[in-house]
Amino acid sequence: MADTAIKREDIQARVTRIGKADILVGIPSYNNARSIGHVVRAVQAGLAKYFPDRKTVLVNSDGGSTDGTMDVVHDTTIDDFRSILLSHRVESFSKMTIPYHGIPGKGSAFRTIFEIAQALDVKACAVVDSDLRSITPEWIELLVKPVMEDGYDYVSPLYHRHKYDGTITNSIVYPLTRALYGRNVRQPIGGDFGFSGKLAGFYLSKDVWETDVARYGIDIWMTTTAIANDFRVCQAFLGAKIHDAKDPGADLSAMLYQVVGATFGLMEEYPRTWKSVTRTQPVPVFGFTYEVGLEPVSVNIQRMIDKFTLGARELVPVWENVLSEETLGFLKELADAPQDNFHMPDAVWVDIIYSFALAAHRNLLNKEHLLKSLTPLYIGRTASFVIEAWESSGPEVEEKIENLCGVYEKLKPSFSDRWK
């Protein structure tokens, strides 16, 4: 096992100085100097405003930023609490900035946060992204209070997002997780979560920190682990999620590989659990739901269709190992279709995802090759969805996603039978 940050003497000394704490909020970061100051202020204000009588800790777990992110965290503080309408005395608040060890990625950053949480024996934790622009002090209340006061172990976020945002979530992770584990956690890879100290300890006990869970896979791993192990799960409505523009250099296929790979990997871990689930149970929602204005999202449909067509032309020898002849035939026809008629039905898409899950389970191909070859199909599905939802409002899009969930649930029994 790789050496972890908690074993460092200076970290242990800080932990010993703090002793015990009630609430810990973790912020993983990597070169987020521009936005992390706002996140730190929101967290500090939230803790002061909603948990004034609790001992609280903010932990910034950094992946080796070179833009002074850790300095910003260190220097940022709320000087005048009256500006946030706070006049009462606040129990101690500590701040720790720690460069994490291990595989570079969000999962490794979270591991360090879990370790500090365990060492401080905290009752509740929350983690929030460091590039958030829409975070408010209320987020901390919404993520932590269900754990502190209502006995929940895991609080998943619920946001209003643009109808084209979160396409991996909407087309794969949410409907698949819901069909498999029977809980409608709408944003299973939302990125901002609340959880109990007990669950943090449970996460740490799992030996996954050298796998893709240590990268983008951490979010779905946390959600699924909580659901599959019968921890009490709820959702908190946080409003809009607005964050810094995504890194244009971020590799979509790597992201897809890590997230979908982690989702498929979890299916291997909990086959008995998901095979026994036959219906979906609602997950309670906390927070006052309201409509929010969202930033426009620009899309280039033709470029997406071109990428799908290129895949359909070149990757058939790879897909032949995975997909049925009928699906392959449909994809070849779709590649020749004009943009106006470009449509990938829900049933075809769900068949593709279940077929890839089975191929991964049966080790038909190298896993990285298999999942990265899904990228053009995912782009094609996204293009089809964007065209379909062009005139739709937010609630209408939600209805379409609901229908997709229904197809995942309908096709699950035959998929389950083929999973030996």
Add this chain to the structure above:
Amino acid sequence: MNFLQRVIIEPFESSYEKFLTFMPNFLTSLALLIVGIVLAAVLRMVFLRIFRAINLDKAAQRLGLFDMLLKGGIRDSLSAFIARIIGWLVIFTFAVVAVQTLKIPTVEHLLERFFLYLPNVFTAAVILLFGYLFSNFFGRAALIASVNAGIQRAGLVGRLVKITVFILSATMAMEQLGIGRDTVLIAFAIIFGGIVLALAIAFGFGGRDIARTYLQRTVGKEKENEENRDDINPL
């Protein structure tokens, strides 16, 4: 009488003595061969069961070995193929020992040379096998990466990577066998260097207009892409 004795009886007696000396060796040799054939059949069956128990065929399909066998005209599963090879190896080993038991000097000399060369053949076969597997793996990786990067000639890139890796392994295998050692290496270097040089010259001189147009179009496309980029956050 003397003549008859010298010309017919003595050579006949000598041949008969040699035959009597040779006969036990021959019978031993024959017995060894029969034992080898029986043992080969038993081992073939045992290994076939072991390979099937450990799902070797499934792994072979995943690694592309099944396709390789099909392309080579072998319709057996990998388990059956390896079990059959093991059987033939056992028969071959017993045959060699049987031939040595005959104690014929010329055959012994030939066998000695053959055995000294055998490790080279084995190493070359292993290099070729791994070369084939690596060429498939890297070819497929290059193909998928190129498609995801939006390269229109993705298929060509994948095939080029696959062929290059396989040629490299074939060169190494031939070098191991000692076939045209220097010739093969030099030929590979010339062909490979030649391709690179030809591409450089073609792009630098012959195709400078095409290169200019291509670069302008690519850079232009990047700018255009930047303007028309997607803001969709997939997670």
